[in-house]
Each structure stands twice: as structure tokens, then as C-alpha cells.
Amino acid sequence: MSDLRTIKITVLRYRPEEEDAPTEQTYEVEFRDDWVVLDALNHIKDHIDGTLSFRWSCRMGVCGSCGMMVNGEPKLTCAAMLRDYYPNEVRVEPLVNFPIVRDLVIDMTDFMDKLKAVKPWIIREEEKPVSEGEYLQTPDQLKDYKQFSQCINCMLCYAACPVYGLEHDFVGPAAIALGHRYNLDSRDEGNQQRQHVIASKEGIWECTYVGECSVVCPKHVDPAEAIQQTKVATTTNRFKSLVMPWGNKK
């Protein structure tokens, strides 16, 4: 093939049974013009070094598994074209702000716990029987939350967030954006059940609106906007409840 070029890929390696601290390893990979960083990693695993560990699944920006640091930036490796880095070397590291399990695989337990805490599902005070049909929604009602529903839980926003880097208790961009997504859903009645998490000290108030979460988000969810909207709504409700304590607190 005449369009093959060779690029250097330096990968962070960490094999806890062999070494105490992460090291790095450089591979030379022949790539085609349409290859992404994930293709290079799969090439290394299949043809050069089968011991390299990393997560991936769909290869098309839907599953959210292949998020890694590429030259210091949180990226979906299935969407990072090698040709954009060539002739420079590419450094691939696991997402920062998370513990490393092995090589490029991070421990996502903290994120999963936080995601569960915001109850990202439709909550009804009372479920109507199936015989009564679906919960209908107008296109306008769908538009209210659609953007925030695009999150694929790739955790790039947690790697980009300097606040999460400093304060590991911070509920974080994706979890808050997803809680906000359900709060905005006309079929949902779970706002009160999420409020104590989202409006806690560790929730929206920890965010200083740096905005990097929205910059790196591959699905344009704009978690910073979700947090900002929630701050405004929570503040407005708080002032309302002070001025009109008899008002409906819902």
C-alpha cells in the first residue's frame, strides 16, 4: 500500500503485578490515512504486543468506552485521527483524575456511584397502568432535555474538569447533566429526590464554571450549561421560598 506512513505511539503502561509505578512504552505503527488512535492501539494489541490493555467497543462514538488522554487531551480514541498528529508522536494515557487499573484502563467506580446517586431514570410518584398507554410528550417538551440526553458516559468531562481533579467528592459534570436531563423531562416527577444530591455542597456549588467539560464533550452535551441552569433554578427557588414560604415547594 502506497499510502502507509509510520507514526510513533507512546503508551502509558501499568502492570500492577510487575511494577509499582506506571512506565511508558513506544511503538512504531504503520497507519493508513483513515486510521484513528484506537485503530493504532488495536494494531499494537493484535500484531505487536498482546499484553496492552484498553477499553473499547463500538468504534463509532456511541459506547463511550475508549476515552483516553491523547497528547494530554481527553478524547474518544475512536474519533482522534492519526493523520492530525502525524508526523509528531502520539502519547496515549489513561483518563486523568481516575485511578488506573491496568495500562489504559481506569477504575470508573467513583463515576458509577455518582451516576447512580442522581437517579438518572424517570421517576413517577405513581406509575399509570400499561393499559392507559404511553406518557406522551410534545416535540417542544422533548427539545427541553434532548441535548442533555446525548451523554454517553465517556467520562472525558471528569478528566477535563480541574475541580474534580482537586475535589474528588464533586458529583461532576456528566452526573449533574444527566440528573438535569431527567429534571427537565415532562414525564419525570423526581426533582425532589435528586435535589439533595445535585444541590449539595459536593454538587453544583462546587463548580466554578471553568467550562472545560463542555469543550471536550464529544456529544456536545454542554454539562457546564446544565450546571449553570441548575444553579439559577435552585437559587431562584430558594429566594422564592424565602419570600413566599407558603408557596408550593415542588
Next chain:
Amino acid sequence: MNYKEHKSEPFWWGMFSQGGVIAALLIPIHIFLGGIAVHLGLIDAELMSHERLTDLLQNPLVKLYLCVLLIFPLYHAAHRIRFTLAEIGLHSLAKILPVLCYGGALLGTAVVLYILWILL
């Protein structure tokens, strides 16, 4: 993790947010009028003379406007300074920082009220 809704934070954030709007929209106008326009001869210096401005201050509406102009940005600054200090490494002071920062803003509020409503 046991989460609890934070009851006072919306108040401080609300003041921060309002203060930010005022600091961004109104203060530049004052800087332009008093600091630039007069010196460039765009407006008559007489309009900004000490006597005229002192006379204006007799109007309670002007005093009220100055209260809003001067007080809200204090809370904006307090909130920013609080988070900046925590993030540059004074995290161990996280409990005392709000007291110092918002305390400073409250003190500033008292000073503004004292000057505008008692001294002038």
C-alpha cells in the same frame, strides 16, 4: 456518600451572580464616564464636578443606586476569592474561607451604608 442540600450556598451564589452582572455592565460605564470621557473632552468636566456630584447624592434614589453599584460586586469578589484561594491550595481553610470572604463583603456593605447614609 451522604448528600445534603446546601441551604446557604444559593444565597451567596445569587449575590455573586448579581454582583457579576453589575460589575460587568455598570462599572465599565462609570469608568468610561469618570475616567475616560471627561479627560478626552467627550463630556463637559463641569457635569462631573465634585459639587454637582455631591448635590446629586442628596437624592435618595442616587444613594440607592450607588448601594447596588458598590455592594453587589463585593459579594462577587468574595465568592471568587473564596473559590480561587481554595483551588490554589488553601483547601485546608475551606471552612474558614467563606467566613473571611463573605465577612469581608458584609463589612464592606456596612462601610458603604455608613458612608452613604450617615456621613453624606
